[in-house]
Amino acid sequence: xxKLTYTNERGQSIVLGDSAPLLVTKMDGIGGVQNTIxxxxxxxQDGTTATGSTLGERELTIEGVILATDQAVYRQKLLxxxxxxxxxxxxxxxxxxxxxxxxRAELAPAFPSDFSKxxxxxxxxxxxxxxxxxxxxxxxxxxxxxxxxxxxxxxMIEVGAEMGHREPSLIVNTFNPGDVExxxxxxxxxxxxxTNPSILNVDTQEYLKIxxxxxxxxxxxxxxxxxxxxxxxxxxxxxxxAFNYIDLGSTFLQLDVGDNLxxxxxxxxxxxxxxSIYYTPQYLGV
Numbered sequence: 001x002x003k004l005t006y007t008n009e010r011g012q013s014i015v016l017g018d019s020a021p022l023l024v025t026k027m028d029g030i031g032g033v034q035n036t037i038x039x040x041x042x043x044x045q046d047g048t049t050a051t052g053s054t055l056g057e058r059e060l061t062i063e064g065v066i067l068a069t070d071q072a073v074y075r076q077k078l079l080x081x082x083x084x085x086x087x088x089x090x091x092x093x094x095x096x097x098x099x100x101x102x103x104r105a106e107l108a109p110a111f112p113s114d115f116s117k118x119x120x121x122x123x124x125x126x127x128x129x130x131x132x133x134x135x136x137x138x139x140x141x142x143x144x145x146x147x148x149x150x151x152x153x154x155x156m157i158e159v160g161a162e163m164g165h166r167e168p169s170l171i172v173n174t175f176n177p178g179d180v181e182x183x184x185x186x187x188x189x190x191x192x193x194x195t196n197p198s199i200l201n202v203d204t205q206e207y208l209k210i211x212x213x214x215x216x217x218x219x220x221x222x223x224x225x226x227x228x229x230x231x232x233x234x235x236x237x238x239x240x241x242a243f244n245y246i247d248l249g250s251t252f253l254q255l256d257v258g259d260n261l262x263x264x265x266x267x268x269x270x271x272x273x274x275x276s277i278y279y280t281p282q283y284l285g286v
Contacts, residue, residue: 001027002094002286004062008086014077020067021074022122029060030092031285033131058131060090060103066120075120078109082124090126091136092286099133099286132180132282141277143172143199143262171202171263176255178281183225184255185278190214194269201253202261209247216272220245224252255279 001024007013016022034056039048066074082088082105091100103126110123176182188197188210197220198209210220210231218235220242229252233242264275 001025002092005091005093006081006088007091008081008083008088010086012081014081016062016064022064022078023067024062024064026063027061029058033058033284055131058101058103058128059106060101060126060128062124062126064122064124066122071120075109075111075122078122078124082109082126084108092133094286097286098136099283100136101128101133102130103128132178132284133286134280134282138278138280141172141174141279143174143264143275143277170265171261174255174260174262174277174279176257176260176279176281178257179284180282181254181256182279182282183223183228184253186222186224186253187274187276187278188214188220188222189274189276190216190218190272191274192216192269192272194266194272196247196267197273197275198247198265199253199275200263200265202263206251206253207247208250208253210242210245211247212242212245222246222252224254 001018003018004016004024004027005013006016014022016024018024035053036056037053038051040051041048068074084105084107087102087104089100090103091098106125106127112121112123186199186208190197193213193215195213196209196211197214198207200207208222208224210222212220212233214220215235218233221232221234223230231242231246233240233245262277264270264273266273
């Protein structure tokens with residue numbers, strides 16, 4: 001059995017595993033989820049035409065036993081941590097596979113009574129509105145940055161030695177190892193004044209552009225994840241809504257499975273622009 005760690009929104013955490021005191025004996029729902037295929041039929045058509053599909057929510061069921069003399073203590077801890085009123089994160093770890101998923105208990109943990117046994121059975125049902133498992137850590141891709149050229153101890157061999165250099169390529173491949181496309185968080189940072197920064201998907205020609213003159217130290221962050229789209233501007237420690245600076249032809253770019261070629265640009269002073277992309281791949285199962 002895998003090692004399961006559940007942490008609710010209050011920070012309360014509990015570990016279920018393959019040994020006492022909280023032993024997992026069965027877990028269902030970690031694989032595929034129901035796919036709803038949308039289709040229509042025209043007069044005289046044989047069969048139907050598929051127009052799209054969406055995945056349903058995921059339901060996880062966990063069965064286990066409490067192997068301890070103070071069973072009441074662990075029953076109370078399970079009830080507190082898997083509180084149906086609280087959302088949480090379930091981390092799954094088995095061998096080299098480590099993934100997590102957002103969820104909440106559909107009902108408080110159940111404890112079937114069987115007083116002839118010297119252990120306590122528990123049953124937990126979790127609902128995951130977003131059915132995808134995700135990596136624990138975000139991936140960071142820097143597609144426009146300055147790279148330092150010196151280290152310590154520092155030896156100044158000649159006058160005018162370069163302290164850093166600009167990455168020469170304007171096009172960078174951002175790889176998504178997941179099973180489905182995913183959103184991302186794009187950070188556009190101005191090292192000095194520049195105007196109208198943008199990034200372009202070379203394959204689809206979709207782009208994301210900010211119509212604004214940026215000052216030194218200013219950072220514009222664009223989040224493209226489904227249900228969490230936003231644009232924020234941070235300057236001198238103050239963060240404001242910057243949705244109004246989005247170019248009308250822009251797309252909230254997604255990372256397709258596999259390779260994604262992005263080209264960054266700015267209408268003026270492109271060398272003053274640094275671009276970083278943060279994303280978390282999504283998986284259909286573990």
